[in-house]
Amino acid sequence: MLLLRPLRQTSRVATAALSASTTRACAQRSSNVAPFFRRTYAARGAPAAFPTIDTCPSPTCSCAPTPSFPEGFEIDHTTPLNGLMPNHAQQVLICTGKDDWPSKIEDDDNGQNHAAMLRDLIGRGGPYSDPFHNISVLNVSFPPSSSSPSSASSSPADQEEATNTTTTPPKTTSIYLLPDFKYVPSLSSDPNHVKALVKAHLLPEKLHPVHNHSPPAKREALLRDPSYGDMLPGGVRDIRNEVIVLICGHGGRDQRCGVYGPLLRSEFETRLAEQGQQQQQQKQQQGPGIEVLKGAAEKAVVDLEKKKGVWGARVGLISHIGGHKFAGNVIVYIPPGLKSYDDSDVPHPLAGHGIWYGRVEPKHVEGIVQETIKKGNVIKELFRGGIKQGGEILRLPL
Template sequence: MFLRPLARSPWCIHRLPNPLPLSMYATRTISTRPINNISKSTPPFPTIQTCPSPSCTCAPMPAMPEGLPIDHSKSLNGTMAPYAEQVLICTGKDDWESKIEDENSGDNLAADIKELMGRGGVFSDPYHNVSIINTSFPSSPSPRPEIQSTSAYLVPSFKYIPFLPRVSFDSVQALVKGHLLPTKLHPAHDNLSPIHKDRLLRSEDQGRLLYGVRDVRDILVLVCGHGGRDMRCGVLGPVLRGEFERQLEGADVQILKWPVSINDENNRSLLGNEERQDVAKKVSARVGLISHIGGHKFAGNVILYIPPGTKTADGKLNELAGCGIWYGRVEPRHVEGIVRETVLGGRVIEDLFRGGIRQGGEILRL
C-alpha cells in the first residue's frame, strides 16, 4: 500500500525554501459563466453553425433526474475555464467520489498532485492552472506486478505517462516538476527571488526520470459521466460513450479499449497503438468517461483531443490536429455529426462549442 507523507514531511522541502505565503497570490474564482467581452471575429479554425441531423437511428435521449434540468438558455461559448494542461488519470473505473481526491481514502494520484500543486502546495502557482481529472481508461500493466502503478495522459501536450509507481512520492514529483510546471512564469512572478522562480519552473531533467513516456497517437473522446458529482452526467455519460463508440466504428475508426502496453524488448515500442495503425492504416480512438470538468448544467459535456498529425477523412491534415475541443449540451442525436464534422472533418460546431485549447496552451474561443 502506498502511504503519502504529510505535507510537512522532509521530501517536500528538501533543498527547497518553504512555499510562498498565500498573501502573495491573488484570490481567483473560476466560473463557468459565458465570457461576454470577447470580440467577435473570424475563428482561427473552420466552423459550421449547427450540428447536422443524424442519418440513421441513434440512442434515445435519457430523461434527466427530477429537479436537474439541462440549461438551454445560456450561450456555451466561453464556458470552459482556461487551463494550461490537463492530467487524465487512468483509473479503470466509471465513477468516483464527488471529490476525486477522496477516492481510496485519499490514497490516489489526483490527491498527490493536488498536494503539490494546490493551494499552499510547494509548487502552487495561481497563474498556472492544471486541470486534474479521472478517466475510465485502464492503466498500463506494471512491468513489476508486485508494484502498483498508475498511468496518465497529459493534454494538450499529447504525452502518455505509462508508469507512476505508487511506492514513493518521487514519481509524482517528477511528473509535476518535469511535465506540469510552466516553462515560463507569469509576469506577476517577476519580483520573486531566483530560487523561488526556479522552484516554479519546469525541469526537463526531472521529466526524464519517468520511464516509457510516449506521444499520444489516438484520438481521445472524453465524456463526463461523474454520477457521484451530478446525476445529469451520470445518466447521460454512459449513453454518449456507447453512441460515440458505435458511430466511430461505423466511420471506420478503430476503437481501442485495452490498456496501452509498453514493450521494453523492442526499443520500448508502443503496442496496441502505432503497430496496429501501421498494419490496418486506420485512425484509432479511445472513448472514456471522465470526472467533473465544470458545467454539469450543460450536460452532456464532451472533450475531443485530436493528436498532432491527424488526417481528415479525405487525407488532408485535420485543422484541429493538436487541439482539445469542448462541447456542451451534447445529445445522442449529435454524436454522428460530431464524428463526421469535428473528428473526421476538422470543423467546430458553433452551437455546441464551450471552448478549446491548442497544443502550446493557446485558448480557443469563437
C-alpha cells in the same frame, strides 16, 4: 476584480508588495486543480481561427433517446455556451479503470491515490501552486497499462527500503497529458516519481510576469525542468494517431453526467466503429479507417501501428470538469500529427486541438464524428471552448 496598472513614482518594494498581494488574491479566487469559469471571447468581428459550422447535422441513424431528468436537475438550454470552459493549461488524466468515483476524486481508495498526491503538490497551498498556470487533475475510465516498472528500475535504496519495511508497494497507473498529447505508461505513487511528473511536464516553461518580483528560488521552483523526466521509469511517449473522446460521467458528483456519460460513450463507440466498418466494406472509399481502441493503451497502440491508413479512437469517461447543467459534456482531442481525412498530405484542420462541447445528446454524436472528428469542423451551437497544444485558449468571436 483587482487590476494591475502602472503607477508613477512607485518604489520597487511597493511594486513587489502589490504583486505579492495580487498573487494571493488570485490564489484565493482560483485553485490550480479546480479551474474557474471566466467567459472570454475572441476579438469582436474577427473570424474564427478554425473551421466552423453553425449547427450539428440531423442524425441519419437510429440513436438512443435523450434522457429526461427530474425537477432541479434540468439541462440548461438557454445560456450561451461559448466561452464557458474552465481556464486551464493542461489536463492530467489518471487511468483508473473505473467508470465512477467519489464526489471528490482525491477521496478515492481512502485518499491513497495519484489525484490526492498531485493536488498536494500543485493545488492551493502546494509547493508548486501557481494561480496563473491552472492544471486540471481528472480521473478517466481508461485502464492503466499492463506494464509496470520492474525492480531493476528502482534505485538500490528503494529496493532496500521495500525489503526492510512492511509498507504497501507503490501503486502504479498510467497518465495522459492533454493538450500536450503525451502518455506516461507507468507512474508509481512513489512521491519522487509524482514530483518528477510535475517538474518535467506540468509546470510552465515561462512564468507569468506577476512572478517577476518573487525570490529567484521561488521562480526556479515554479518553472519546468525537463531533466526530471529521467526519473520516470516508464518514460513518456507521444500520442500520434489516436483521437481521444472524453465524456464527463461523474455520477458520484451529479446524476446528469452519471446518466449521460455511459449513454454517450456507447453512442460514440458505435458511430466510430461504423466508420471503420464502412471503410472495410468500401475499399474504394477515400479516407482512413477508424478503429475503436479498448483495453490497455500500450498493446492497442502496438497493434494500431501495424496497420497503415487507420486512425485509433479511444472513448472514456472522466470525472468532474465543470458545468453539470450543460450535460452531456464532451471533449474531443485531435492529435497534432493527424492528417486530413480526405488528403493524407494535408494536416487535419484541428490537429493539436481539444474541442469542448456541451449539451451533447445522443442525436448529436453522429454529427460530431462526421463533422468534427473526420472533417475538422467545430459545431458552434455546442461549442464551450477549445485549447491548442501549448495552452492557447480558443473562443468564438462575438
